[in-house]
Amino acid sequence: MNLNPLLPFLMAGDPSLEALPQLLSDARALGLEAIELGLPHSDPIADGPVLQAAAHRAIARGATPLNVLESLAGISDSPDIILFTYLNPLLQIGTERLKVLLRLTPVKALLVVDLPFGEEAGFEAELRAAGYPMVPLLAPTTTLDRARQILSYRPDPGPAHGFAQRFAYVVARLGVTGIGQGMDLTPIAGRVAELRTLSERPLAVGFGLSDAKSLQSIRALAATPVIGSALVQELADGRNLTEILNWRLVDDD
């Protein structure tokens, strides 16, 4: 299995919308196949303080769902983008217009945090048919039975498709996004093994991962670690993406 070493998360419009093409290009130059891009929202109920602040900075600097998607139009020097968003901005754009906007971008899948499977079925089916599947999210509270339902409702399109359209997102802990500290990752190994009995699709593990050791222990499970809040914070502190991610892509011996 060709493992993606890292799935980074960026907040569109933070530090600025103008900086986005270069960030995507840098990510691709690092050999990353996919990246999560957050659409800043006014009420990010699943996000911790770092991503809340990033969303509010982006909105204050003029980022909107529309101009984010427009700024992605025509960009090809980028990893596949998984658009991480809340439902309401997409509903306000409307399905038809959304499909038109997405067609010109490197977006390959949608991760809609507040859209559990079965809700807005028509909207989801139409977007999937247009090539924008919803990423299945599996929380620590998701029972195996429910996980089975989610994975079949949001199916693996198969190895002919890229990671962005195939993977399932395993939420590492209860709570919201954030920079974890001293998180006990032991339960994750069991969880990943358990979920592997349901599906052969690639797995990403996120929420609370930042230090090299935790990223490495996720990779040791042949899963892809997600780095979000830590990356967004370090970018906001003025460091550049290559410098932040480079050492996090390789395991210490």
Place this chain on the structure above:
Amino acid sequence: MTAGFSLPSRFGAQSLGGCYAPETLMQTLLDLETAFRAALADPAFQVELKSELRHFVGRPTPLTSAPRLAAKLGLKALFLKREDLTHTGAHKINNALAQAILARRMGKTEIIAETGAGQHGVATAAACARLGLACTVYMGVTDMARQAPNVARMRLFGTKVVPVEAGQGTLKEAVNEALRAWAGRCDRAHYILGSALGPHPFPTLVRTFQTVIGEEARLQVLEQSGELPELVLACAGGGSNGLGLLVPFLGDALRRVAVEAGGHGKALGEHAARLDGGRMGVLHGCKTLLLQDHHGHTAETASISAGLDYPALGPELAALVLDGKVEVRRASDEEALVGARLLCESEGILPALESSHALALLPALAAEGAATVLLGLSGRGDKDLSTYQSRLGI
């Protein structure tokens, strides 16, 4: 239809409501619905709730005739449903207490709640003290400043009040933070949502526990006057008070009116009147009428009343409005202050700023020809004394 639920999660012709929750909370919401259905079917739960409502809350609350105010307004009769006389001083205790009992049945040891005006927070804090549950209430910093007595009351009841600094520091931000906290502790904590809002099953749960208001009022008004009023009137923030009073009158041939906060202007950001400029959208787990900008970001709101200062109307009430079963009107900050003063001077009752919005509409309704009115006096105004003092110059 969200997978896995048994009760209807949608309301009205436009299918409002639903369950737009992060996956982390989904199993908890499914379990909550199961526990809610089991409790409703369990006579022991009903007996305990009824007993607590009677001996702790003080139900049934009186229906008070207000003849002097009626005469001033040119009404034939005016009846006030006195939720201000419940323990903790507002209708919020009906739901908070019932959910706290439900949470204890579910084996939860902690309670999380949000509050705007502080009435739901105080009610939850009191219910938790009574039942021995640990309680944390999230409250916007703006609301903490304008409803300071309620912050003190919560703390006296042993509740931890967490200030929420984000955004405007009002109810919307408090709900955001409560939802985030719940996602982190949903294995042991129950979230007592205070209004008929949020992801399924909350709107149904809250409405079910609040319709005691209208059920009592309907019997009382028939007993006192021998007939139903021409019009039933309640203020509406999220809609727990509105639904609680109006739903039991849905089968009757009368006008049902909900009053929203008109704030200090008609532009987006100057009011919390969702029927004026609200569009269908999703916030805090449900699809409903929402004040938002054209990007789908939630709009700012304004109201003198913290309890009505919220950008979304609860999905079931919004559905009743859109389907023509409930009328919605608005009252401005100034009109609410006039309404409050009118009740104080005519009947010796100090209403909460929320309830004052319903009172504010009485002159207009009288002018439209309404003769007999039943008004939901959702809460008492002690918490609002400092606002009344500064705004009315007393």
